[in-house]
Amino acid sequence: xxxxxxxxxxxxxxxxxxxxxxxxxxxxxxxxxxxxxxxxxxxxxxxxxxxxxxxxxxxxxxxxxxxxxxxxxxxxxxxxxxxxxxxxxxxxxxxxxxxxxxxxxxxxxxxxxxxxxxxxxxxxxxxxxxxxxxxxxxxxxxxxxxxxxxxxxxxxxxxxxxxxxxxxxxxxxxxxxxxxxxxxxxxxxxxxxxxxxxxxxxxxxxxxxxxxxxxxxxxxxxxxxxxxxxxxxxxxxxxxxxxxxxxxxxxxxxxxxxxxxxxxxxxxxxxxxxxxxxxxxxxxxxxxxxxxxxxxxxxxxxxxxxxxxxxxxxxxxxxxxxxxxxxxxxxxxxxxxxxxxxxxxxxxxxxxxxxxxxxxxxxxxxxxxxxxxxxxxxxxxxxxxxxxxxxxxxxxxxxxxxxxxxxxxxxxxxxxxxxxxxxxxxxxxxxxxxxxxxxxxxxxxxxxxxxxxxxxxxxxxxxxxxxxxxxxxxxxxxxxxxxxxxxxxxxxxxxxxxxxxxxxxxxxxxxxxxxxxxxxxxxxxxxxxxxxxxxxxxxxxxxxxxxxxxxxxxxxxxxxxxxx
Amino acid sequence: xxxxxxxxxxxxxxxxxxxxxxxxxxxxxxxxxxxxxxxxxxxxxxxxxxxxxxxxxxxxxxxxxxxxxxxxxxxxxxxxxxxxxxxxxxxxxxxxxxxxxxxxxxxxxxxxxxxxxxxxxxxxxxxxxxxxxxxxxxxxxxxxxxxxxxxxxxxxxxxxxxxxxxxxxxxxxxxxxxxxxxxxxxxxxxxxxxxxxxxxxxxxxxxxxxxxxxxxxxxxxxxxxxxxxxxxxxxxxxxxxxxxxxxxxxxxxxxxxxxxxxxxxxxxxxxxxxxxxxxxxxxxxxxxxxxxxxxxxxxxxxxxxxxxxxxxxxxxxxxxxxxxxxxxxxxxxxxxxxxxxxxxxxxxxxxxxxxxxxxxxxxxxxxxxxxxxxxxxxxxxxxxxxxxxxxxxxxxxxxxxxxxxxxxxxxxxxxxxxxxxxxxxxxx
Numbered sequence: 001x002x003x004x005x006x007x008x009x010x011x012x013x014x015x016x017x018x019x020x021x022x023x024x025x026x027x028x029x030x031x032x033x034x035x036x037x038x039x040x041x042x043x044x045x046x047x048x049x050x051x052x053x054x055x056x057x058x059x060x061x062x063x064x065x066x067x068x069x070x071x072x073x074x075x076x077x078x079x080x081x082x083x084x085x086x087x088x089x090x091x092x093x094x095x096x097x098x099x100x101x102x103x104x105x106x107x108x109x110x111x112x113x114x115x116x117x118x119x120x121x122x123x124x125x126x127x128x129x130x131x132x133x134x135x136x137x138x139x140x141x142x143x144x145x146x147x148x149x150x151x152x153x154x155x156x157x158x159x160x161x162x163x164x165x166x167x168x169x170x171x172x173x174x175x176x177x178x179x180x181x182x183x184x185x186x187x188x189x190x191x192x193x194x195x196x197x198x199x200x201x202x203x204x205x206x207x208x209x210x211x212x213x214x215x216x217x218x219x220x221x222x223x224x225x226x227x228x229x230x231x232x233x234x235x236x237x238x239x240x241x242x243x244x245x246x247x248x249x250x251x252x253x254x255x256x257x258x259x260x261x262x263x264x265x266x267x268x269x270x271x272x273x274x275x276x277x278x279x280x281x282x283x284x285x286x287x288x289x290x291x292x293x294x295x296x297x298x299x300x301x302x303x304x305x306x307x308x309x310x311x312x313x314x315x316x317x318x319x320x321x322x323x324x325x326x327x328x329x330x331x332x333x334x335x336x337x338x339x340x341x342x343x344x345x346x347x348x349x350x351x352x353x354x355x356x357x358x359x360x361x362x363x364x365x366x367x368x369x370x371x372x373x374x375x376x377x378x379x380x381x382x383x384x385x386x387x388x389x390x391x392x393x394x395x396x397x398x399x400x401x402x403x404x405x406x407x408x409x410x411x412x413x414x415x416x417x418x419x420x421x422x423x424x425x426x427x428x429x430x431x432x433x434x435x436x437x438x439x440x441x442x443x444x445x446x447x448x449x450x451x452x453x454x455x456x457x458x459x460x461x462x463x464x465x466x467x468x469x470x471x472x473x474x475x476x477x478x479x480x481x482x483x484x485x486x487x488x489x490x491x492x493x494x495x496x497x498x499x500x501x502x503x504x505x506x507x508x509x510x511x512x513x514x515x516x517x518x519x520x521x522x523x524x525x526x527x528x529x530x531x532x533x534x535x536x537x538x539x540x541x542x543x544x545x546x547x548x549x550x551x552x553x554x555x556x557x558x559x560x561x562x563x564x
Numbered sequence: 565x566x567x568x569x570x571x572x573x574x575x576x577x578x579x580x581x582x583x584x585x586x587x588x589x590x591x592x593x594x595x596x597x598x599x600x601x602x603x604x605x606x607x608x609x610x611x612x613x614x615x616x617x618x619x620x621x622x623x624x625x626x627x628x629x630x631x632x633x634x635x636x637x638x639x640x641x642x643x644x645x646x647x648x649x650x651x652x653x654x655x656x657x658x659x660x661x662x663x664x665x666x667x668x669x670x671x672x673x674x675x676x677x678x679x680x681x682x683x684x685x686x687x688x689x690x691x692x693x694x695x696x697x698x699x700x701x702x703x704x705x706x707x708x709x710x711x712x713x714x715x716x717x718x719x720x721x722x723x724x725x726x727x728x729x730x731x732x733x734x735x736x737x738x739x740x741x742x743x744x745x746x747x748x749x750x751x752x753x754x755x756x757x758x759x760x761x762x763x764x765x766x767x768x769x770x771x772x773x774x775x776x777x778x779x780x781x782x783x784x785x786x787x788x789x790x791x792x793x794x795x796x797x798x799x800x801x802x803x804x805x806x807x808x809x810x811x812x813x814x815x816x817x818x819x820x821x822x823x824x825x826x827x828x829x830x831x832x833x834x835x836x837x838x839x840x841x842x843x844x845x846x847x848x849x850x851x852x853x854x855x856x857x858x859x860x861x862x863x864x865x866x867x868x869x870x871x872x873x874x875x876x877x878x879x880x881x882x883x884x885x886x887x888x889x890x891x892x893x894x895x896x897x898x899x900x901x902x903x904x905x906x907x908x909x910x911x912x913x914x915x916x917x918x919x920x921x922x923x924x925x926x927x928x929x930x931x932x933x934x935x936x937x938x939x940x941x942x943x944x945x946x947x948x949x950x951x952x953x954x955x956x957x958x959x960x961x962x963x964x965x966x967x968x969x970x971x972x973x974x975x976x977x978x979x980x981x982x983x984x985x986x987x988x989x990x991x992x
Contacts, residue, residue, distance in 0.1 A: 342697075391783055391785060415788075471744060529779075549765055552769050554776060556773055557780065558780050559779075562789060562792065
């Protein structure tokens with residue numbers, strides 16, 4: 001298992017990706033395919049037989065592939081078959097930008113015959129303005145949850161801060177260090193809000209979330225008792241918890257718009273502390289914990305010691321593999337639907353990874369790349385696993401081992417969109433927001449709330465997506481947003497399609513049908529589908545109604561809502 | 565669209581057959597198949613349902629069902645009162661339920677190890693402790709699968725959760741996820757298509773939807789594609805059903821509404837009765853706020869117990885009056901009990917070591933207390949009951965074979981009842 005120790009690769013010849021002038025208008029969306037891609041697949045040694053080690057993000061030189069192939073061989077499954085361009089396009093947009101491609105973007109990618117267009121697409125997406133936006137949205141949810149927080153938490157400031165970090169390609173270890181140690185005004189330093197959000201109950205939630213998110217360790221169960229299945233002890237939990245003992249918060253007032261003193265922001269700072277964490281053991285005795293990291297190393301004493309700074313250093317210690325492994329597993333799961341270890345934040349000897357060697361290599365490579373998140377995404381997206389189709393090979397029912405085939409990543413999992421992906425994709429497809437005066441964050445929040453049934457879950461957690469419940473389907477079928485989306489009002493996608501069709505010299509029907517399929521499903525209709533839609537248009541005089549109904553059907557389909 | 569009410573296709577479901585392979589020698593095949601048929605017919609005729617009253621947060625059993633007036637330290641201020649079940653006493657703040665206790669049983673010796681809300685909730689809903697390799701189905705979802713599949717011609721969801729989402733369906737997939745009613749006092753949102761979509765257009769939409777769904781499924785992807793269609797099928801069926809007004813309490817007479825209480829719990833209980841009357845297999849009604857680390861006694865006597873007492877007693881009495889109690893099992897439970905010791909904030913903390921659950925109906929014996937705790941409520945003194953024993957009792961009462969097992973996505977067997985035994989005190 002320790003093979004990675006001897007194979008550390010030297011610091012790399014990392015060539016940073018060329019930052020493209022981001023295409024701000026959709027009209028420029030495909031221009032990038034004409035630009036030579038200078039970014040490198042990175043500093044990993046390509047396999048010896050490969051000659052494509054330089055300057056390419058294509059699958060050819062991906063160091064993960066030989067490992068995946070070996071794993072498939074060992075598992076006795078067929079190697080992953082490549083996804084079609086349509087499949088790849090859609091999942092890449094959803095995974096990197098958090099939304100489906102627009103019609104223009106889809107047309108551009110599907111029509112180009114450039115070499116290595118998938119590699120170029122990955123590069124384009126990673127340099128798109130929606131990438132940091134999407135990752136900031138995701139990490140806001142991971143860090144502070146979806147449910148509205150108290151006034152102490154400035155969610156928007158946290159999101160803005162995260163967006164800046166992802167836009168600037170900050171190394172992950174530095175981002176984590178900042179999140180763990182941030183202090184000051186929660187409005188000016190958005191990172192502060194992570195700590196602020198979880199200070200209640202003696203910072204028990206902060207303890208659990210810090211170790212889960214950054215280290216992939218679930219120690220929350222040992223808050224109350226030693227763990228039955230792994231080595232965690234109750235004192236481990238409270239040892240981490242003790243790092244948060246010096247945290248102080250203070251609400252600040254300022255004159256508001258009406259000139260009255262009112263709450264303005266919260267300041268967070270650390271005071272040197274000698275406090276210990278005290279906890280009740282199962283036997284009723286009291287336990288005492290000093291600030292102690294998971295490896296048993298204790299925080300220093302003395303006046304100058306800020307405990308959270310100590311913790312930040314330990315979490316990001318370059319000698320520890322917890323941080324890179326946790327992120328590698330999380331990113332892999334985000335793009336492939338399952339981690340090497342599942343649940344993704346419960347890594348340890350008690351929970352054996354599916355492909356331990358691949359996880360090790362990816363984590364090591366991530367560390368050696370100086371925790372370059374984009375670089376890790378490149379490796380994942382250009383691997384054969386990510387490039388695999390979601391179509392299963394063979395015929396008949398799922399084989400005896402259930403979904404065993406999926407577990408070695410030779411077939412792409414279907415994954416439900418997150419509510420945010422669904423909302424943004426619906427807007428991308430339909431321009432519903434343009435009929436009602438712009439993209440409105442309050443509207444999105446209201447929609448999300450309805451979609452998530454936010455109340456009722458005491459733990460108020462992030463683990464919700466399209467669960468396929470009846471209320472969710474009802475909302476998709478009959479809800480307000482869908483009404484707006486299909487209204488055909490000026491500014492909407494449907495209105496635009498009709499207008500464009502009338503301007504066309506040739507028969508407008510095939511054009512309209514193509515546009516609707518591209519908008520909803522990022523692909524052209526099959527001959528059969530086109531024919532069926534033509535028949536509907538012929539049979540019914542009101543073409544807007546037919547188009548609305550077709551669009552409705554596509555947007556409600558499994559093909560729309562499942563990432564494939 | 566009704567044809568798309570799919571059974572769990574990709575899920576290799578073993579049911580009795582899988583068990584038979586394992587115990588082929590002990591059960592003669594002929595007898596096995598006769599039992600199977602008889603069992604199915606029996607259930608259809610008797611039409612079993614289950615209503616779980618879920619007390620989220622961990623209710624203080626010592627102040628409701630298992631009072632300790634003689635314990636100086638742990639007893640608390642509440643007094644016990646006599647009930648309609650001879651010799652059975654419960655809290656003075658449950659006077660209406662006290663009059664229904666001859667229909668119910670108190671299990672006073674539950675014994676688990678999960679003192680964390682999330683883990684305890686998972687345990688009580690599935691029978692299993694959380695396990696990284698598999699997400700177990702909620703027992704209600706298994707119930708919906710087992711009993712619902714015997715009544716395929718049914719317009720309503722087989723599994724409904726009122727006020728909170730209930731447990732998920734785990735690896736059984738999204739089509740067995742409970743239908744959640746967020747607020748029983750409000751209409752179900754989005755139940756009707758927009759005004760300009762008439763029947764003809766709805767039909768056209770569904771035809772178009774069916775085409776694209778089927779094509780996607782036909783391309784062979786994983787189970788989610790099939791489940792999506794199944795959920796839509798159920799949704800559409802409900803939209804078009806004569807029963808869709810079942811979720812509106814407006815038609816209930818005022819005295820009934822008053823009897824149950826008009827809060828979300830009372831209304832949820834009334835809705836539960838309406839649903840089981842139509843044949844819904846599993847309904848869970850939640851009442852939250854039981855995590856009383858501080859001011860336990862105030863919270864209970866002023867807020868929680870009056871609401872619980874009203875809804876629970878009305879439900880039992882109403883079911884009994886309508887002749888539905890024999891076929892409807894009621895289970896009152898939370899994720900654990902609360903500490904016998906009263907803390908410095910007049911609260912009680914988490915206590916999974918010895919606590920109470922209340923069950924009744926569905927043809928069980930009734931009016932009993934099973935198990936007991938010691939004088940101070942600390943340890944089980946008689947007849948420890950494991951969570952799996954409770955699940956076994958519930959499963960048997962519902963007429964589901966306690967040998968029923970499924971195959972998890974990783975190819976391992978999972979039994980609905982793993983190691984537990986139905987309580988002979990309740991089931992003859």
